Amino acid sequence: MSILVLKFGGTSVGSVDLIKSAAQIIKKEYESGYDIAVVVSAMSGTTNKLIENINLINSQDDAEYDAILASGEQVTSGLLALALKEININARSWLGWQLPIVTSGNHRHSLISKIENKNILDGFLNRQVAVVAGFQGVGSNGRITTIGRGGSDNTAVFLASALNAERCDIYTDVDGVYTTDPRMVDNVKRLDKVSYEEMIEMASQGAKVLQTSSVESAIKHNVKIQVRSSFDPDNMGTLISEDVLNNENQAVTGVAYSKDEAKVTIIGLVDKPGIAATIFNSLSVKSINVDMIVQNNFIEREETNLTFTVPVTDLKQSLQVLEELKSIIVFEKVISEDNLSKVSIIGAGMRNQPGIAAKMFDCLSKNNINIEVISTSEIKISVLIDMAKTEVAVKSLHQIFELDKL
Amino acid sequence: MSILVLKFGGTSVGSVDLIKSAAQIIKKEYESGYDIAVVVSAMSGTTNKLIENINLINSQDDAEYDAILASGEQVTSGLLALALKEININARSWLGWQLPIVTSGNHRHSLISKIENKNILDGFLNRQVAVVAGFQGVGSNGRITTIGRGGSDNTAVFLASALNAERCDIYTDVDGVYTTDPRMVDNVKRLDKVSYEEMIEMASQGAKVLQTSSVESAIKHNVKIQVRSSFDPDNMGTLISEDVLNNENQAVTGVAYSKDEAKVTIIGLVDKPGIAATIFNSLSVKSINVDMIVQNNFIEREETNLTFTVPVTDLKQSLQVLEELKSIIVFEKVISEDNLSKVSIIGAGMRNQPGIAAKMFDCLSKNNINIEVISTSEIKISVLIDMAKTEVAVKSLHQIFELDKL
Numbered sequence: 177m178s179i180l181v182l183k184f185g186g187t188s189v190g191s192v193d194l195i196k197s198a199a200q201i202i203k204k205e206y207e208s209g210y211d212i213a214v215v216v217s218a219m220s221g222t223t224n225k226l227i228e229n230i231n232l233i234n235s236q237d238d239a240e241y242d243a244i245l246a247s248g249e250q251v252t253s254g255l256l257a258l259a260l261k262e263i264n265i266n267a268r269s270w271l272g273w274q275l276p277i278v279t280s281g282n283h284r285h286s287l288i289s290k291i292e293n294k295n296i297l298d299g300f301l302n303r304q305v306a307v308v309a310g311f312q313g314v315g316s317n318g319r320i321t322t323i324g325r326g327g328s329d330n331t332a333v334f335l336a337s338a339l340n341a342e343r344c345d346i347y348t349d350v351d352g353v354y355t356t357d358p359r360m361v362d363n364v365k366r367l368d369k370v371s372y373e374e375m376i377e378m379a380s381q382g383a384k385v386l387q388t389s390s391v392e393s394a395i396k397h398n399v400k401i402q403v404r405s406s407f408d409p410d411n412m413g414t415l416i417s418e419d420v421l422n423n424e425n426q427a428v429t430g431v432a433y434s435k436d437e438a439k440v441t442i443i444g445l446v447d448k449p450g451i452a453a454t455i456f457n458s459l460s461v462k463s464i465n466v467d468m469i470v471q472n473n474f475i476e477r478e479e480t481n482l483t484f485t486v487p488v489t490d491l492k493q494s495l496q497v498l499e500e501l502k503s504i505i506v507f508e509k510v511i512s513e514d515n516l517s518k519v520s521i522i523g524a525g526m527r528n529q530p531g532i533a534a535k536m537f538d539c540l541s542k543n544n545i546n547i548e549v550i551s552t553s554e555i556k557i558s559v560l561i562d563m564a565k566t567e568v569a570v571k572s573l574h575q576i577f578e579l580d581k582l
Numbered sequence: 583m584s585i586l587v588l589k590f591g592g593t594s595v596g597s598v599d600l601i602k603s604a605a606q607i608i609k610k611e612y613e614s615g616y617d618i619a620v621v622v623s624a625m626s627g628t629t630n631k632l633i634e635n636i637n638l639i640n641s642q643d644d645a646e647y648d649a650i651l652a653s654g655e656q657v658t659s660g661l662l663a664l665a666l667k668e669i670n671i672n673a674r675s676w677l678g679w680q681l682p683i684v685t686s687g688n689h690r691h692s693l694i695s696k697i698e699n700k701n702i703l704d705g706f707l708n709r710q711v712a713v714v715a716g717f718q719g720v721g722s723n724g725r726i727t728t729i730g731r732g733g734s735d736n737t738a739v740f741l742a743s744a745l746n747a748e749r750c751d752i753y754t755d756v757d758g759v760y761t762t763d764p765r766m767v768d769n770v771k772r773l774d775k776v777s778y779e780e781m782i783e784m785a786s787q788g789a790k791v792l793q794t795s796s797v798e799s800a801i802k803h804n805v806k807i808q809v810r811s812s813f814d815p816d817n818m819g820t821l822i823s824e825d826v827l828n829n830e831n832q833a834v835t836g837v838a839y840s841k842d843e844a845k846v847t848i849i850g851l852v853d854k855p856g857i858a859a860t861i862f863n864s865l866s867v868k869s870i871n872v873d874m875i876v877q878n879n880f881i882e883r884e885e886t887n888l889t890f891t892v893p894v895t896d897l898k899q900s901l902q903v904l905e906e907l908k909s910i911i912v913f914e915k916v917i918s919e920d921n922l923s924k925v926s927i928i929g930a931g932m933r934n935q936p937g938i939a940a941k942m943f944d945c946l947s948k949n950n951i952n953i954e955v956i957s958t959s960e961i962k963i964s965v966l967i968d969m970a971k972t973e974v975a976v977k978s979l980h981q982i983f984e985l986d987k988l
């Protein structure tokens with residue numbers, strides 16, 4: 177019998193009525209013959225309310241935090257098991273410590289190291305649906321652990337691997353991955369398929385369908401993910417899997433953007449081995465998230481200009497870090513600029529098609545958009561531009577690469 | 583080091599502020615040198631809200647019910663551990679499956695069969711306060727169980743026994759046990775001490791301070807209970823323990839009542855061995871809670887009049903049961919009466935003092951209160967009277983036995 181893992185996010189189980197709808201979705205897959213394990217998040221709002229209460233207390237204990245938060249998924253898993261029984265489907269809930277889902281690492285940010293599948297497989301022998309509380313596991317000390325926000329997606333992907341499932345369907349409040357942000361561009365198209373790598377580039381660019389860590393976990397375990405809407409379950413949504421052949425001819429499959437970027441340039445930096453490591457380590461220990469990095473060497477002198485981007489909220493602290501480094505590194509001055517956006521085109525087919533970058537730069541130029549910084553990977557080209565021109569850039573790129581005609 | 587078990591009910595941990603107040607109460611006992619284990623209920627309102635959601639689903643699975651409900655105490659135990667850390671007290675939460683608290687019997691109505699004390703005693707070596715989630719345990723199938731409403735009191739009493747604690751302090755929203763209902767009589771007195779048996783008689787008569795099952799558990803394990811108010815923690819409340827000597831001189835220590843009683847009399851019942859058993863078994867299988875039973879035999883005939891009382895809500899069904907029995911037992915007719923109250927005087931000292939019953943009946947007679955049924959135990963005399971006269975009866979009995987002068 178083939179196995180499916182279905183995951184329902186917080187908005188998909190936000191009320192008892194929605195939990196009953198989820199049960200109907202499960203019933204349909206169940207009756208088509210699959211053995212099914214379900215992973216649930218806490219009902220939307222629950223986790224935030226628990227955190228509010230925790231924050232009223234001025235002490236921190238990550239183990240207690242985990243025990244408190246894990247109660248949310250515990251409730252949903254029980255309610256969904258009851259809702260399945262209501263429609264005559266054999267089902268039972270499983271908590272992290274019961275399977276168990278064994279984790280390693282620190283509380284609040286634990287990593288799943290193993291999911292014991294025996295209990296679930298035994299249940300399948302009786303056609304029992306396993307309803308697994310997401311986000312939680314049990315640590316080597318026997319205490320409840322959690323695996324960070326968005327962790328239920330990771331639970332689902334890991335479980336799909338542990339059960340060797342045919343697919344992991346992630347039910348959420350959007351019906352798939354789009355060519356770009358539907359709030360910005362009218363004639364967006366939903367992508368039937370994207371590759372893992374494309375998804376990672378899109379996710380890190382702001383297409384908040386799936387956490388990057390979940391996609392990385394899917395790559396590692398080779399789990400096919402189907403992103404689907406619980407409000408439109410007949411729609412198959414978007415399949416995220418290994419390189420998808422029929423997208424190869426389509427060089428560009430998505431346009432992503434992130435606003436409120438800032439650019440920092442260190443001018444006249446005396447370049448020595450290890451100098452970049454010193455700078456970026458110093459930024460990293462302050463938890464400053466550096467994104468694009470560009471370096472222009474002046475051949476004739478032993479000096480360089482080093483440019484990097486950070487979220488505008490980290491700009492002030494970034495400049496402070498560089499000021500403090502003045503005693504150990506030599507440079508002429510630091511200049512910075514905010515009100516910038518990063519716009520990216522993404523596509524696995526880009527590898528095999530020359531001229532994509534030229535076409536992108538030409539399009540931006542024709543729209544009078546100046547490019548501040550360029551950064552590229554195998555399947556992505558990103559540019560830093562004036563934030564005021566974000567929408568024009570995204571719309572024109574979406575059109576020039578014919579994403580509305582997919 | 584002496585050990586205390588403190589239990590905080592739902593209204594005593596109903597908000598984060600109240601949880602912080604509970605932490606202060608614990609701190610005071612802790613700093614006076616005790617090792618402390620705390621048992622907590624769910625925050626008031628939480629359990630009912632969970633049950634509401636469960637009731638929106640038309641299926642029953644007691645194991646899921648338990649898993650869902652146990653989340654309430656899980657949250658409180660974590661929050662209280664955090665609140666203790668906030669005031670620099672070493673503390674950690676323990677769930678039923680972690681200690682473990684092993685239960686037997688059916689879900690929703692499990693019985694604690696063992697509390698493993700090793701983890702808690704190990705923590706005491708580091709002066710760590712154990713914050714135990716009440717109401718829950720783990721069954722032999724590895725699933726979460728609950729021990730019925732009011733179960734956190736039972737958890738506390740059992741834990742006090744398992745730890746050989748000096749005392750079990752039950753913090754609630756009343757500050758002890760009173761000579762009668764303060765809402766009915768003005769000059770009530772709080773009792774410093776009552777015996778287990780007195781408490782059971784008072785509890786079953788409507789003094790809703792402690793569930794009867796908790797007192798029975800305290801007797802079985804010989805645990806001293808101190809009922810205290812979390813809103814007035816300097817007040818020692820009422821000690822419930824073995825026969826309390828200094829109450830022996832006081833024949834009567836309390837007046838209890840319950841309204842809305844109904845009386846059923848079977849007239850001309852042809853008495854044969856086993857006839858009463860047949861009747862009361864038939865009522866019992868319908869979950870009808872029969873209270874007082876009085877039988878008057880007519881010596882000259884083989885007939886009897888059998889009278890019993892039931893809550894008025896069970897009257898109709900009781901009459902139906904008797905109607906159905908007509909084919910197997912012989913009687914003349916059944917008469918019934920509602921709008922009755924049961925009023926009781928209670929006191930361990932009653933055993934040694936004659937004339938108490940006479941004094942009670944005389945008092946009622948002087949107040950023109952007719953007695954319908956009398957039933958007595960070693961430490962209690964109960965009468966059934968017209969419900970309209972409940973208040974007069976309670977007030978006059980409270981006065982005649984000088985309970986206002988205790």
